[in-house]
Amino acid sequence: MQLTGPRIAGTLGALAGALLGAAPLAAQTAPEAAPQAAPQTAPQTGEAAPNAYDETSSEAGTLVADTAVLYYQEDESRVRVIESETGLTWNRANGTVISGKFVYDSLTGATPNGAARSRNVVQTFRPPTQRGGHLPAASTREHAGDTTTGASGIYEIKRGRLPVDAGFKDRRKAVDLGVTVPVASGLKLSMGGAGSWEMDFTSYSGRASLAKELFNKNTTLSLGYNYERDSVKPFTGIPRALASMGETVVGTGRHKVVSSFVAGLTQVLTPGWLAQLNWSHGVSTGYQTDPYKLVSLVDSASGDPFAYVYEKRPDRRVRDSIYAGTKFALGSAVTDASVRWYRDSWGIKSWTFALSEHAPLGRSAYVEPGIRYYRQTGARFFRHYLLIDEITPDFVSADSRLGAFHAWTFGIKAGAKIAPNLEIYGAAERYIQEGQRFDRTAPGTLARTDLFAGSKSVSLITGLRVTFR
């Protein structure tokens, strides 16, 4: 049911993009954003390739419709996402590529609210008071399961349970339009724009990038810029940072601006080996606090929760990352390996390693098992809890995504060409976050309480691609 709308809208979006001469680039990983190390004029051997995925990728003069669905479910009935993506890409014979993409996702479930577990106390959470002294209506937040609630949105968490806001519910619609144009010999210009709408969040972005092929097309240099403006309008209003839960809100919405640069080098090393090196630099300014996240204030002797305050993050974040990836062919098999180094001005450093092996299966299919390892250090202002008698820090967050942890992904992808113009593909992945669970220096029973709130999830993806020539 959810797919019907997106499909139509995606088609309309792509058509509008084509008519307006507007530009896409899939929001994060547009196909045309990646420099094409391999030219589209590869010679055909005249012999049938041993496997369908050994065929040339040349798509000049085609219209490609691609639709895929993601089912994502976290363990312990936490967040569930169903996301559909429908895209149309028109590869013109002159090298111009016009594409449009429509994404729809629906998100439900329970998300940790930042407060620490308590072994001794039933914890009660109440949303901020609206200006004028009224509690907000429950709006789209509903509470069930391990929590109880009234129409006011107040909910309780049982002893020993991870405090989660069980009423987490949102829908997102996103559109992305892009165009890549050959502007001179070996030089391509890509431009695009994207919009994303959630019930409490809106984002608009525009981008432009240049890619230049050099040395017999063995080297591609690229440079890109993306500007994004986000608006957040929490259901509960903007709470006063570091103020107690339930206090009067200080506004209805806030903004954030993100500027990102990417400089890339793609190099063909041998006829069956290529490598990519990217440097990304991003600066975010504005409201980056999560308006729904709390930090527990605990008693310095017993470790029991005394109150909850809203988190506060710095208004500026500078990110840098270096990504290196390589693809190596051996017969019809292709090994894909990558590494990413990341650091930001909040004190988070991370490494990501990924390895996958594309293996042909019969004449028309492939399987690709893969593994990914990620680890990050915590932000300087990350704290599992604050002591009631300590001086309140300038910034604090207990959001597990800003704490130290590592994560594994085990996955398998597969695809099959089931007709000359029809391809099906899919993936199944298991994602596991692990981190330090106990803080032996914590007071009282908190030292024996599991403080880690990382997630584990399963992702299932299926997609269909039709090529019209």
Place this chain on the structure above:
Amino acid sequence: MARIRAGAALFALAALSGCAHIGAQPWQRDVLARKSMQLAREPAIMAFDEHTYFSKEAASGGRSFDGGGCGCN
């Protein structure tokens, strides 16, 4: 010292001559042109994965821009 310099010069020469063989000639591009060798093989799977990682981890970007376009982080 002279030996080190000579060694360094030899190494540089070897590296330069190696450079001459880096890459592929236009008639050697059939493997690079394969679908399986494209950098963004399955863009939809890649986009879903990036979205998941963006909403669950602090780091982002690398392959492309590090923005997100969603309120999930």
